[in-house]
Amino acid sequence: MKERLLPYLACPSCGGVIRLLSVARRDGTEVIEGDLDCETCARHFPIVRGVPRFASLDQIEADKAATAENFGFSWQHFTQEDERYAEQFLGWLTPVRPEFFRDQVVLEGGCGKGRHTRLAAEWGARDVIAVDLSAAVEVAHAATRELENAHVIQADLYHLPLRRAFDYAFSVGVLHHLPEPRGGFLSLASKVKAGGHVSAWVYGAENNGWITRFVNPLREKVTARINPRALLQLSKLPTVALYAATKLVYGPLNRSAGGANLARKLFYNDYLKAISDFGWREQHTIVFDHLVAPTAFYLSREEFAEWWQAVGASDVVISWHNRNSWCGMGRIT
Ligand SMILES: [Zn+2]
Incomplete structure (x- = not known):
């Protein structure tokens, strides 16, 4: 956390002024470990690994x-x-x-x-x-x-x-x-x-x-509901289909002079055309995010x-x- 962040902060409970109460570790202009508090209600908010924490899961x-x-x-x-x-x-x-x-x-x-x-x-x-x-x-x-x-x-x-x-x-x-x-x-x-x-x-x-x-x-x-690690592997299956469709059909057809008109009639063309030059990892991210x-x-x-x-x-x-x-x-x- 950089100290120039402070003027933008306000207590999420009462709207009060947030101040930097203590610094346990600093690295240049960055506060790595420390403590913030609210001047009005005295609530504390820790700074952990450089990030002020106003909520925890x-x-x-x-x-x-x-x-x-x-x-x-x-x-x-x-x-x-x-x-x-x-x-x-x-x-x-x-x-x-x-x-x-x-x-x-x-x-x-x-x-x-x-x-x-x-x-x-x-x-x-x-x-x-x-x-x-x-x-x-x-x-x-x-x-x-x-x-x-x-x-x-x-x-x-x-x-x-x-x-x-x-x-x-x-x-x-x-x-x-x-x-x-x-x-x-x-x-x-x-x-x-x-x-x-x-x-x-x-x-x-x-x-x-x-x-x-x-x-x-x-x-x-x-x-x-399943473990994200298992889903990461499982989601490669629909990604194969998406990847093949965009690389073999949607991409080439939309790029070819005669194919663009035909492509417009294809299922979900605008979106699949937009992602057709994305690599495997990027497409896998999209599929995974939709399923997770x-x-x-x-x-x-x-x-x-x-x-x-x-x-x-x-x-x-x-x-x-x-x-x-x-x-x-x-x-x-
Ligand atoms: Zn407060």
């Missing part, structure tokens, strides 16, 4: 803990870097561009292993505060600790230990895994100052009927649009991403 509701634990495993296992991340990230943030981040104070709701935290920090954000509930904060911290403007905290999205001090908040691929996605979105948006912006990307209900009908029951009854999640909601455009009304956002842009998910961006008034 054993103290939160079982369904949230299960999601965080399973994704934490995924994010700790799949730590590959990929240059396509930036392009993919910008797709989810449509219409935001890298220059939008310059000098902004940014909140990331659900950072996983921190790959977007890194990009936001590198694109010139004044500070990026990345929040995650899972053990992935360890990976995210390691991935971003040398960046002076990147901060990772372990906290519950519903009880953010933060002031309303942000110019921009985003959450990609996380809200639909919360037990109550809309509540997570409202909590995130509540930390953005008037005139600031919010972005969110969620799974869509439209075009995903086959997932809700066939994959969801399998996920809920079987795959999210104990909770996953697929939201209709109507439901998603209502979130933006609920936070009173203006200039809202909602776009259909790969014809299977929703990106939203709006201004907090």
Whole structure:
């Protein structure tokens, strides 16, 4: 934890000022082990391995803990870097561009292993505060600790230990895994100052009927309940099918002059075309993540649009991403 994080923090219980009470170990500007406390209610929050801990998995509701634990495993296992991340990230943030981040104070709701935290920090954000509930904060911290403007905290999205001090908040691929996605979105948006912006990307209900009908029951009854290590091996089977389909059919057909028209008629073409140049590991991550999640909601455009009304956002842009998910961006008034 860097001390420049402190002014952004607020007690998740009472909203009081958080101060650095003690430092047991420091490494340059980084507090590795120490203790934070609330000036008002005196609650303590430890700093462990460089990460301030405002929530621990054993103290939160079982369904949230299960999601965080399973994704934490995924994010700790799949730590590959990929240059396509930036392009993919910008797709989810449509219409935001890298220059939008310059000098902004940014909140990331659900950072996983921190790959977007890194990009936001590198694109010139004044500070990026990345929040995650899972053990992935360890990976995210390691991935971003040398960046002076990147901060990772372990906290519950519903009880953010933060002031309303942000110019921009985003959450990609996380809200639909919360037990109550809309509540997570409202909590995130509540930390953005008037005139600031919010972005969110969620799974869509439209075009995903086959997932809700066939994959969801399998996920809920079987795959999210088995040991993630066993699932990691088991999930290679559907990945073989996906990999073969994208490499042998969707990719070549979409790239060929005569094939693109035919490809458009294929099942789930926009999405499979988009991931057709991903490598094996990246595709395995996608399959694994879809099977490991104990909770996953697929939201209709109507439901998603209502979130933006609920936070009173203006200039809202909602776009259909790969014809299977929703990106939203709006201004907090
Ligand atoms: Zn307090």
